[in-house]
Amino acid sequence: xxxxxxxxxxxxxxxxxxxxxxxxxxxxxxxxxxxxxxxxxxxxxxxxxxxxxxxxxxxxxxxxxxxxxxxxxxxxxxxxxxxxxxxxxxxxxxxxxxxx
Amino acid sequence: xxxxxxxxxxxxxxxxxxxxxxxxxxxxxxxxxxxxxxxxxxxxxxxxxxxxxxxxxxxxxxxxxxxxxxxxxxxxxxxxxxxxxxxxxxxxxxxxxxxxxxxxxxxxxxxxxxxxxxxxxxxxxxxxxxxxxxxxxxxxxxxxxxxxxxxxxxxxxxxxxxxxxxxxxxxxxxxxxxxxxxxxxxxxxxxxxxxxxxxxxxxxxxxxxxxxxxxxxxxxxxxxxx
Numbered sequence: 001x002x003x004x005x006x007x008x009x010x011x012x013x014x015x016x017x018x019x020x021x022x023x024x025x026x027x028x029x030x031x032x033x034x035x036x037x038x039x040x041x042x043x044x045x046x047x048x049x050x051x052x053x054x055x056x057x058x059x060x061x062x063x064x065x066x067x068x069x070x071x072x073x074x075x076x077x078x079x080x081x082x083x084x085x086x087x088x089x090x091x092x093x094x095x096x097x098x099x100x
Numbered sequence: 101x102x103x104x105x106x107x108x109x110x111x112x113x114x115x116x117x118x119x120x121x122x123x124x125x126x127x128x129x130x131x132x133x134x135x136x137x138x139x140x141x142x143x144x145x146x147x148x149x150x151x152x153x154x155x156x157x158x159x160x161x162x163x164x165x166x167x168x169x170x171x172x173x174x175x176x177x178x179x180x181x182x183x184x185x186x187x188x189x190x191x192x193x194x195x196x197x198x199x200x201x202x203x204x205x206x207x208x209x210x211x212x213x214x215x216x217x218x219x220x221x222x223x224x225x226x227x228x229x230x231x232x233x234x235x236x237x238x239x240x241x242x243x244x245x246x247x248x249x250x251x252x253x254x255x256x257x258x259x260x261x262x263x264x265x266x267x268x269x270x271x272x273x274x275x276x277x278x279x280x281x282x283x284x285x286x287x288x289x290x291x292x293x294x295x296x297x298x299x300x301x302x303x304x305x306x307x308x309x310x311x312x313x314x315x316x317x318x319x320x321x322x323x324x325x326x
Contacts, residue, residue: 015188029320041316073140094158
């Protein structure tokens, strides 16, 4: 996992993409799309986070072991949220989504 | 003969390679993996708060959406841009360290530090706004929509807990960057060994990612819901 030196323009391109996505998420949040506002905002956030993890944090150059750890971290985070929600939703403590 | 070779090798070996590692690659791999394990505990740490946020937003969607109108989106978006920019300068700092460019390393680290302090200053302005508007949960709390008085306090409590914890991480990060600048100035890094720069870089980017999620959740998604 010796890290190659990444050209500056690649970092700048990732930066430009992150700024563009930030502008997009702010603009889209002003338009009423119902429940899709939440879906789009979170999709953009996940995309931005992935760009940072993949390029800025050099996971694209990392060993498989490091990638496994990174993936496990986010997977466990998903387990946390899914189990909490499935518990609250199935007990009727939370109102279900409209399509429920 | 073999002994002599070994002792020669030991003398020639750079001091930055610790004796319990086979080579630099293994040493860097161990540091990276260790840092990621630490960051995983941080994901879980923030994950609990994101979990609390998820439950309460589902419980009181209307009250939570109403608070979005009292969040300063301009300042929040500016801060997002500032933090993303600081991630870029941090990535360039790590790149300078890889190339052994001491002056560029110190410049980029200083730039990252300044952007981090700009972020904290803007955060202070936002907190002050909340103070003036009586949006700090507790006895002094006022809310324009009385039916949401209690529920909105939960969101503002989560807002201060999550952004406060994030700001605390920024302050720690600023301290770490100052340490890096001091180390770089004393020629502690070379193109062969710059592990602390790379590891604190990982930490800084992680704190950036937390904000990337906090910004839409706290400022944006309730803007059009009423």
